Amino acid sequence: SLRTFLPRYDDSRMLPLFTVASKAMNAKTGKLFELTSEILRRTRYDDRPPGKTLLARHHAMLDAEVKGNGYPVASRRFASFTGNQGMFGEQTAGLTYYWFISRLLKEFDNRGAEIAATLHEVAGILFRRGNLTAAMTGDGTDRQGFDRGLANLAGCLPGGRAEPQE
Numbered sequence: 001s002l003r004t005f006l007p008r009y010d011d012s013r014m015l016p017l018f019t020v021a022s023k024a025m026n027a028k029t030g031k032l033f034e035l036t037s038e039i040l041r042r043t044r045y046d047d048r049p050p051g052k053t054l055l056a057r058h059h060a061m062l063d064a065e066v067k068g069n070g071y072p073v074a075s076r077r078f079a080s081f082t083g084n085q086g087m088f089g090e091q092t093a094g095l096t097y098y099w100f101i102s103r104l105l106k107e108f109d110n111r112g113a114e115i116a117a118t119l120h121e122v123a124g125i126l127f128r129r130g131n132l133t134a135a136m137t138g139d140g141t142d143r144q145g146f147d148r149g150l151a152n153l154a155g156c157l158p159g160g161r162a163e164p165q166e
Contacts, residue, residue, distance in 0.1 A: 002092045004085050011083040016092075018126050026142040033149030037156045040127045045119040052108050059105050062098045129154050130161030 005015045020040070024032035045051065066073055076094040079086030090096050104115060132154055136146045 002088075004088055006085060011085055014084045014088065016088055018131075026138060026145060029142070029145040029149050033153045037153045040123070040153075041156055043123065045123070046113070046116040048112050048116075051112070051116065052105075055101070055105050055108060059101050062101055066095065066098050124158070125162045127157055128162060129157045129159050132157065 001019050001021070003017045003019055005017055007013045007015065020036065022032050022036055073095060076086070076089050080090030080094065080096075104111075108115065134146075134150050136142065138146070
């Protein structure tokens with residue numbers, strides 16, 4: 001999911017964050033990191049029929065939200081004119097985003113390879129060791145398994161940190 005962080009509540013210093021969240025019981029922590037690593041590293045963005053199906057489902061969910069829940073949509077749109085955080089929300093979850101997904105779905109058959117290449121490029125920028133921040137909730141006995149799994153996940157990611165994009 002996409003989130004924002006405002007250091008000292010300063011909108012001019014807003015940091016956009018892409019969050020991957022997961023939960024597991026302590027005995028399954030190793031498997032959790034293994035599956036997360038597999039998803040982050042091995043997702044095939046060029047697998048067209050499933051890609052279009054996922055995009056169509058996502059569009060249907062957005063369409064239902066836009067048409068059935070107008071107040072939050074209008075509120076998000078209004079907030080986009082008041083600051084960076086509002087604009088980010090509009091671009092990633094508002095009408096602008098809905099129109100973007102609608103256009104992608106409409107053009108998917110003609111631009112599928114280009115869309116897949118762009119998704120692959122963005123994933124390469126996001127999923128890097130330098131961008132990784134991890135948190136856990138548990139007691140000291142849970143920590144060892146978490147640390148091992150996190151080290152394995154971090155070891156599978158390319159080094160470096162994403163630079164802000166325009």
